[in-house]
Amino acid sequence: MAAQSVRSVEQEYWRHNDLPHIELRSTRQSRIGYKAHLHQALSIGAIEQGTTCVNYGGAERLAHAGELVLIDPEAVHSCNPVDGHSRSYHMLYLDNTWCLNRLSALFGQPLSGFCCDRFAIKDPLLFTQYLSLVELLHSGQLNQAETLLDGLTVTLFSRYCSPASSDIDQREITHYIRLRLLENLVTPPSLTDLAEELHLRPETLIRIFYKDVGITPKAFINNVRIERAKLLLRQGESIVDAAQQTGFSDQSHFHKLFVLNNAATPRQYQLSRSISDNN
DNA sequence: ATTGGTCTGTGCATAGCGAC
DNA sequence: GTCGCTATGCACAGACCAAT
Numbered sequence: 001m002a003a004q005s006v007r008s009v010e011q012e013y014w015r016h017n018d019l020p021h022i023e024l025r026s027t028r029q030s031r032i033g034y035k036a037h038l039h040q041a042l043s044i045g046a047i048e049q050g051t052t053c054v055n056y057g058g059a060e061r062l063a064h065a066g067e068l069v070l071i072d073p074e075a076v077h078s079c080n081p082v083d084g085h086s087r088s089y090h091m092l093y094l095d096n097t098w099c100l101n102r103l104s105a106l107f108g109q110p111l112s113g114f115c116c117d118r119f120a121i122k123d124p125l126l127f128t129q130y131l132s133l134v135e136l137l138h139s140g141q142l143n144q145a146e147t148l149l150d151g152l153t154v155t156l157f158s159r160y161c162s163p164a165s166s167d168i169d170q171r172e173i174t175h176y177i178r179l180r181l182l183e184n185l186v187t188p189p190s191l192t193d194l195a196e197e198l199h200l201r202p203e204t205l206i207r208i209f210y211k212d213v214g215i216t217p218k219a220f221i222n223n224v225r226i227e228r229a230k231l232l233l234r235q236g237e238s239i240v241d242a243a244q245q246t247g248f249s250d251q252s253h254f255h256k257l258f259v260l261n262n263a264a265t266p267r268q269y270q271l272s273r274s275i276s277d278n279n
Numbered sequence: 280a281t282t283g284g285t286c287t288g289t290g291c292a293t294a295g296c297g298a299c
Numbered sequence: 300g301t302c303g304c305t306a307t308g309c310a311c312a313g314a315c316c317a318a319t
Contacts, residue, residue: 191291201303206292218291218311239281253312255282267281282319291310299302 013269014137015234019146021098024137025091032263033080036215038223041093044156045069046130050087053080056119063120066127070116070160076214090134103157115164126155173198174212177205181221185228186247188221226261229254233270242266
C-alpha cells in the first residue's frame, strides 16, 4: 500500500468567532497516524468509517464506525490506522473552561476538573445527534448547532463524566516541572536545571514526569508549543512568526513536529480559517 | 512563501544493573 | 518499589538547500 501524504488527505477544520469554544476537525479516508500528544480541550470523536486504534490511558483501544470517543483534556493519546486501512472521523474540541462551566452547573458545585468514565460509546441516537451537529456547523446554522450541542453535552456529561481534581494523582514534583516549563515556552529550563532545582537525578525526574503525565518533559513542552502555535495561527499570525513565538528557532522543524502531532500541515490548519471565520 | 529533505552535534530517553 | 549510575541509541535543533 502506497504511503499517503498529509497534504493529500481530505480534511478541514471548522471554527467560528461566534462559537469560540468549538473547533471541529473532519477527516476523510485518512491513513495518517499521530504521535502521542495532548489537547487542552475535551475531545469528542465520531468514527464515520473504518476503525482507529487509540493509545490512551496506557492501553491500546479500538474505536469502530458508529462509535463516539471521549478523551479527557490534557490526556496524552495517539490515534492510528489499523493495518494501514483508512478511516473517516470527526473530532470536536470543546474548550476546557466552557466544559467546566457546563459541568459545574450540571453538578451544582464549582468544579476545578473532570474526567470521562467511558472511552468509546456506542449509542446510535447520540451518534446521529453528533452528525447533525456537524451538518449544522458546516452549513452555518449556528443557533441550531448551539442548541444541539447543549443537549448533546448535557447527555454526555451527565452519563459519562465525573468531577475530579485537575491535579489528580499528580505529584508535587510533576506539578512543579509543568509550571517551570510553562513559565517560559521559548527558553524553558533544561532537564539538568530542573533536576538540580529538585535535588534529583535527571532520569528520576523523567521517570516521575512520564509516570504522571504519560509523555516526557521534552514531549510535553513541544505539545504545549504546538497548541500555542495553533492559537497564533488561528489569530492570523504567519507560520514563521508562530514558530518563532513558541520557541521553534527553525520553521522547518516546527513544520515536522506540527504534522506529527496533528496529521495536518500548519498551512492546512491555517487555511481552514478562511472557510469558517468571519463569514 | 511553503514544504520537506539531508546532515551534524548535542541533549534526551531508555534499558539494564545494583543498592537500599 | 524507588533511586542512582552507566552506556547507548535516538530525536531534536539548527543550518542549509531544493522543489513546488
